Amino acid sequence: MSSHLQSERPSLLQVRSLSVEYSRAGAAPVEAVREVGLTIQPGEAVGILGESGSGKSSLALAITGLLPPRGRTTGGSVRFEGIELLGLGEADLDRLRGERLAMVFQEPGLALSPFMRVGRQIGEVLRAHRTVSAAAARERALDLLSAVRIEEPDSVYHAYPHQLSGGQQQRVVIAQALICEPKLLIADEPTAALDTVTQAGLVELFRTLRAELDMALLFITHDPQLLAALADRIAVMYAGRIVERAPADHLLSAAAHPYPRELLRCVPARRGGVGRDSSPLHVIPGMSPSLSPPPAGCAFESRCPDRLDRCRSEEPTEQPLAAARSVACWNPSEGPPR
């Protein structure tokens, strides 16, 4: 397929000004996601970068209709393959989830039922969506275990989750997610609970599987380095809003918004030799603001090194910056970080 045709393909996922809030007993609701827009093309890998509480998980849960009872979407639209997901009935969502779009959570140990053998848990996803025999589901589950590079699929098939390592558990969850060959995989910090070596293996797995299955990926993380290896485009979330979006290499090398610039400075630099880097780690001063209610001006204003007077009173709107780039900042910087 030529690149020209590819651009003609309709969006796989189109999120428009989506807002999510959580109600609290006896207090104002928390506006966790505020008018977020996001588009994913078929086969594309989009990363969402943000710290804890930035609303990135809420965004993923809202897209898949899995918000907890206290949370609700207060506006916007989520179109997946041309179907509006907000307001879609549970039965229709059930048909879609696992079949056309799947979600992988942060803690693989919690995402698997401790009372069922993992092979069965993988096969049941297939059987929930397709009319297949138990034997066929078993066959396919074993295939998937091999596909996610599990060393001994047969023994893992019969294991209970607690008998597996964290990395194996997450591979099992990914096998569950992929057994129906979904068009979109949403991964919410899938490697956060794992050690670095396991993390690298999983990132590699996501890369190869995406290519093999022509599947789009929405990868949510707080770790910029993971996105460098995985994502085509990155959207940065802060305090419930997307503050910058850019192709991955642009964002990681020359972010325009002060928040990702500061965030990237927080990653310890790797320099040659051992023990030579004695400079103190960079910390962004202050804390992310309360979203109940959100501040009037820019949410990053109090922590921003480049703030202007208007930042306090006026919330910046998203401005196009260059091709496929935009930023929500009154004082964006150009060029590489300091």
Added chain:
Amino acid sequence: MTSRSARLAAYCLLALHAVAALPGFFAPYGYAVQDRDFPYAPPTRLHFFDARGTLHLVPFIYGLRPDEGGSYAEDTSERYPLRFFARGDSYRLLGLIPSSRHLVTVDAPGRLFLMGSDALGRDLFSRLVYGGTVSLYAGLFGAALALALGGLIGALAGFYGGRLDSVLMRTSEVFMALPWLYLLIAARAIQPLDTPPARALLIVILILGGFGWPRPARLIRGVAASIGRREHVLAARGFGASDLYLLRRHVLPRTGSVIWTQGALLVPQFVLAEVGLSFLGVGVSPSIPSWGNMLGDLQHFHVLTSDWWWLGFPGLALVFVTLAYHLLARGATVTSG
């Protein structure tokens, strides 16, 4: 230790329920068969040695003849050996298969009163066995109904939470606050006096189950709520699992231990409830024996003073059943814990 006593209790209860399920076979006589010649007979003694001291491997009994004091003496002129699997009064096995075989009986005119007889000369052991059918299964079915209702309501309340949870749990509180004994009496009282015993039993079961559900429902709600909030349930939902599937495969299997423990506690409670009601005369009417209406004879003074066996055996049976169920419940708690 506990598991062993629980297992023993389970076997005893199993045996007891088997006997109660086939009363016609285990009882020597029908529950309504009267022998007016032998009212108030004490428990018949089993003998191995006859008057001449000869040993008989199969135990035998002697006939009875009234003595001057209004009591009975053994008539040693004729022996009646116990007969196993012999023909006697006819009955229907499980209410279906006609049969007249009995586990143990004696040839007429001998009468085998293992636990004595009542004022009409009816065999109390036979009545105890038939009464067990009523009392044990009233408890069992009542508990099954309460658990089914409680399990369903509790699982729904815990799984969905929110408004449904509030409504169901407040309803359960109302039901717990209702004085069910008086309701039972009232429900029984509006029935005509000639209500057939089977129907009276059904009413007892329905009321026991209909008012017994709140406690198991509240416990199961807790379990369902904690399971329903687990991330693996959310993850399963993310893969397209429907509510029904989640309830069936993730929530209900985890409530099993609570259901078993509750069941083992509810059954004796309900057996006692039936006994209490029948004792008061608002349960099963005395034309069909139940342990409750057998104990109802406690209201007669002479029973206390001279005919102790009327009370002793149904009372003992009741104590035994209650104890066994509680051992079972404790075993279930320990095992699931």
